Amino acid sequence: MSRPAAPHAHGPAARQGGGFPLSRLELWAGPECTVNRVGEEYFDQLAASGFDRRIEDLDRLAGIGARRLRFPLLWERLAPQRGTVDWRWSDERIARLRELGVQPIAGLVHHGSGPRHTNLLDPAFPGLLAEYARALAARYPDIDAYTPVNEPLTTARFSGLYGLWYPHGRDDKSFVRALLNQVRATVLAMRAVREINPRAMLVQTEDLGCTDSTPGLRYQAEFENLRRWLSFDLLAGRVDAQHPLRGYLRNHGASEQELQEFVDAPCPPDIVGINSYVTSERFLDERVALYPPHLHGGNGRDAYVDLELARVHGRSIGGFRARLREASERYRLPVAITEVHLGCSRDEQLRWLHQAWSAAQELRDAGHDVRAVTVWAAFGTYDWDSLVTRRQGHYEPGLWDVSSGEPRPTALAALARQLAQGETPDNPVLDGPGWWQRELRLAYPPHGDLESLPVQGRPLLITGASGTLGRAFARFCDLRGLPYRLLSRADMDIADAASVSAALDRWQPWAVVNTAGFVRVDDAERDPRQWRDNLIGPAILAQECGQRGIRLVTFSSDLVFDGGKSAPYVESDAPAPLNAYGRAKLEAERLVLDHAPDSLVVRTAAFFGPWDPHNFVAQALEHLRRGDRWHAAQDQVVSPTYVPDLAQASLDLLVDGERGLWHLSNQGQVSWQRFAEMVAEAAGLDPALVQGLPTSALSLVARRPAYSVLASERALLMPPLEHALDRYFGDCQRFAGDWPLRAAA
Structure with missing residues (x-):
């Protein structure tokens, strides 16, 4: 092999230490x-x-x-x-x-x-x-x-x-x-x-x-x-x-x-x-x-x-x-x-x-x-x-x-x-x-004996085991090597202080991600359960987590705004909800941050993801695949949010120790009609099957803002909507089978 380096006039021996202290790394x-x-x-x-x-x-x-x-x-x-x-x-x-x-x-x-x-x-x-x-x-x-x-x-x-x-x-x-x-x-x-x-x-x-x-x-x-x-x-x-x-x-x-x-x-x-x-x-x-x-x-x-x-x-x-x-x-x-x-x-x-x-x-x-x-x-x-x-x-x-x-x-x-x-x-x-x-x-069968380390550490608790967002967080915790417990209401009832206290004491989490909630906006106008799930539950979670020094992430909505703006809403804009769902979410924001100021409260918009056959994108694809018309509001401008992006960005913010209000939605703004047309075009279907209607013709019970696009003044963490929609089709095959693509075939 090669011989050692020859002595030299400008070598390390001539400059031992040379401004690089040896006392510590x-x-x-x-x-x-x-x-x-x-x-x-x-x-x-x-x-x-x-x-x-x-x-x-x-x-x-x-x-x-x-x-x-x-x-x-x-x-x-x-x-x-x-x-x-x-x-x-x-x-x-x-x-x-x-x-x-x-x-x-x-x-x-x-x-x-x-x-x-x-x-x-x-x-x-x-x-x-x-x-x-x-x-x-x-x-x-x-x-x-x-x-x-x-x-x-x-x-x-x-x-x-x-x-x-x-x-x-x-x-x-x-x-x-x-x-x-x-x-x-x-x-x-x-x-x-x-x-x-x-x-x-x-x-x-x-x-x-x-x-x-x-x-x-x-x-x-x-x-x-x-x-x-x-x-x-x-x-x-x-x-x-x-x-x-x-x-x-x-x-x-x-x-x-x-x-x-x-x-x-x-x-x-x-x-x-x-x-x-x-x-x-x-x-x-x-x-x-x-x-x-x-x-x-x-x-x-x-x-x-x-x-x-x-x-x-x-x-x-x-x-x-x-x-x-x-x-x-x-x-x-x-x-x-x-x-x-x-x-x-x-x-x-x-x-x-x-x-x-x-x-x-x-x-x-x-x-x-x-x-x-x-x-x-x-x-x-x-x-x-x-x-x-x-x-x-x-x-x-x-x-x-x-x-x-x-x-x-x-x-x-x-x-x-x-x-x-x-x-x-x-x-x-x-x-x-x-x-x-x-x-x-591993992306391929391993060469040689497999050596791997198990996931370990204190868990996250994720509420909302039956919901799209809760399951998404569980998937990404698996991907990121984060121990977690995905909890149903039977495991922990967020609106019951004793149940929450017992669960926190049992599992000793370092953080709780609350994805539970009442999501039917029209039913929220007359169903008192929405106040329990959307207001009382988050407030109790915040109280119990705050007392123990446990981080909390919970989710709010673009529906806390009245649509009076014509530019995207940022975190410092004054909310003014038009419906009961928005009022519950807004009051929950206030109580959560009062009880646990280190909490992370994420406002987001209507979301779609590869694991949920009931979201707007999946339902539109199902109708368009059959050749049926799909009706969508032409006068509501929104910022649809891709669930994988939302979960990943939220986890990053949690790990970063961020707190307070954050807006997370994919970049862009679009009417529901135009969004459905984009879905049709991406799937190779006929966008002419999408029929735009005024909101007044859609038989909605709860008032919706005409404009509820979200943006953030704190950081730009979410990819563009067009990019998210492109990934949606690939992710459906990757994660959950190819049912949306079969529907489009």
């Missing part, structure tokens, strides 16, 4: 700052998240206890034209970081190909980046840590091997050249920086995964597991004549001279930065018939699939703990986790961060020099579901949710603060395993 942070190029278009995460416009975000990051920021001083943004650098943005922010006492790790290229006058295959790329690095160091000589190029191997794969990013190479030669150019650029950039600040440190990051395979593809897995180290090995001077991939590099365009230069003048990292994701662990399987065609690929020798190991392997191959240990033992250098982010529900995001921190602390306690854990994508990410190749606005929140413009702290921010301060995290969802550790992770 540090919290670092960073915004997702990719500026990648696809064709002639640049995708800028800093612009998408608004980080580039909010200097106060630096105070937010300092406030959670971050000691260092992976800070974007990106070449493409500050110096898009050669020879000209606009320092205004960076001057203001570097000055603020100094005031806050937070040290930056300057990032110069993050999945980019540089400004338009160069690219990753350009022989001039390394020297041009070094010019920029020298100018940056001269401007900010007190910056003591740099990541000149983030994840050079990963970027070379995406830009030179897979053709996803500019310059869109699809061959080994392009991959090798892109990799060597980035590593050479890192070396030259650090030399230039150290001419000004000799003690400047290299914090080199890389997405470090691991690959397993069936026996027949062991050779390919071994290659992948060697290749993953190449950026670090090149910097450390390890790619000598004995390195197993030196021949591969030579065969695909690397010259003997340039490879030897890395050996003769190494530039090893001062900190080896490990980024790892669930998708970083891969499994190769030549049994392609077991998998859908879109996964089929190969290497020119064998056909196989390359997929996320968690989806098919019976057990994990280590995660953060294994990757940190491997890196520490391979290089004998300080290590850090330099990105922790998971695009998933809030509970899973929390578990991912907590497990990363625990792994780092465990390795540190075992004697490995683990310096920090970095909470990454602090303000979320955009369009990583397409590997940032399409501008679709798909947003994943981070420590803050910026979907409505103003950053809203999520439970991740609270967890990060606790970890930074050495406190024991207290969010109850951390008691359970992540989805990557549970059996539901």
Whole structure:
């Protein structure tokens, strides 16, 4: 194998500690700052998240206890034209970081190909980046840590091997050249920086995964597991004549001279930065018939699939703990986790961060020099579901949710603060395993013996076992690994204080989600049971939960408004219900928040979902399938709400510790007539069968507002209605059989 890195004048020994205190594990942070190029278009995460416009975000990051920021001083943004650098943005922010006492790790290229006058295959790329690095160091000589190029191997794969990013190479030669150019650029950039600040440190990051395979593809897995180290090995001077991939590099365009230069003048990292994701662990399987065609690929020798190991392997191959240990033992250098982010529900995001921190602390306690854990994508990410190749606005929140413009702290921010301060995290969802550790992770029959962890922890109590919303919450608790009890009235009568008290004492929940209620709006005008279910029950729940410090989520309605507005109702608008149902819901809101101010009261609109054959969408489809006319109000404008979206957003808010009134409905507004027409069009039926009528012709007992569209001034959490309707048909097949589609056939 390769020899250890040679001694070097600017190595870790010369800068022991170097501003990175060893007394405890540090919290670092960073915004997702990719500026990648696809064709002639640049995708800028800093612009998408608004980080580039909010200097106060630096105070937010300092406030959670971050000691260092992976800070974007990106070449493409500050110096898009050669020879000209606009320092205004960076001057203001570097000055603020100094005031806050937070040290930056300057990032110069993050999945980019540089400004338009160069690219990753350009022989001039390394020297041009070094010019920029020298100018940056001269401007900010007190910056003591740099990541000149983030994840050079990963970027070379995406830009030179897979053709996803500019310059869109699809061959080994392009991959090798892109990799060597980035590593050479890192070396030259650090030399230039150290001419000004000799003690400047290299914090080199890389997405470090691991690959397993069936026996027949062991050779390919071994290659992948060697290749993953190449950026670090090149910097450390390890790619000598004995390195197993030196021949591969030579065969695909690397010259003997340039490879030897890395050996003769190494530039090893001062900190080896490990980024790892669930998708970083891969499994190769030549049994392609077991998998859908879109996964089929190969290497020119064998056909196989390359997929996320968690989806098919019976057990994990280590995660953060294994990757940190491997890196520490391979290089004998300080290590850090330099990105922790998971695009998933809030509970899973929390578990991912907590497990990363625990792994780092465990390795540190075992004697490995683990310096920090970095909470990454602090303000979320955009369009990583397409590997940032399409501008679709798909947003994943981070420590803050910026979907409505103003950053809203999520439970991740609270967890990060606790970890930074050495406190024991207290969010109850951390008691359970992540989805990557549970059996539901499997999309295919497991390879090898199955290892999975059981769901555990204090439960949620969900009322309304017979209702659509209650069953939806139960389904999503299963999906998210949240223990729960789905209660019928026999299990707990919410309007009976003794019954509620006994149930809370018996099951000891950390929260109650109340979906029980009287839902027939017209019958509510004359049926006294609606007051019991919609007013008395929520009030009693709030009293009992408030006395015990148990969180409560309960649901209200758009019918608390009278329709006098012509713009969507937000949380601060004054309610004025027109009917008994709305009056009961409004009074329940008041009593719940009086008795338990930490409660979450969600106003929503008429909903539809894949598990309920009685909702508006399902009933319309049933009539239209038969060729019958479907009558719908043409003069009521509403914001229909998709039950899966409502349940998921409500659970996220609960986990975040949000309280008070929230409006949750899918984005958009539509009359009932137009909504039915949209349903018909989506199902391939005749929208002309939908007949719009005035509300006065529909024989309704209770008055309805002409306009009851909901929007939120607190956050934009729900997808557009059109998107929800598209998913409805697929979800019906996925979750509950294909009865709506059969009806449309």
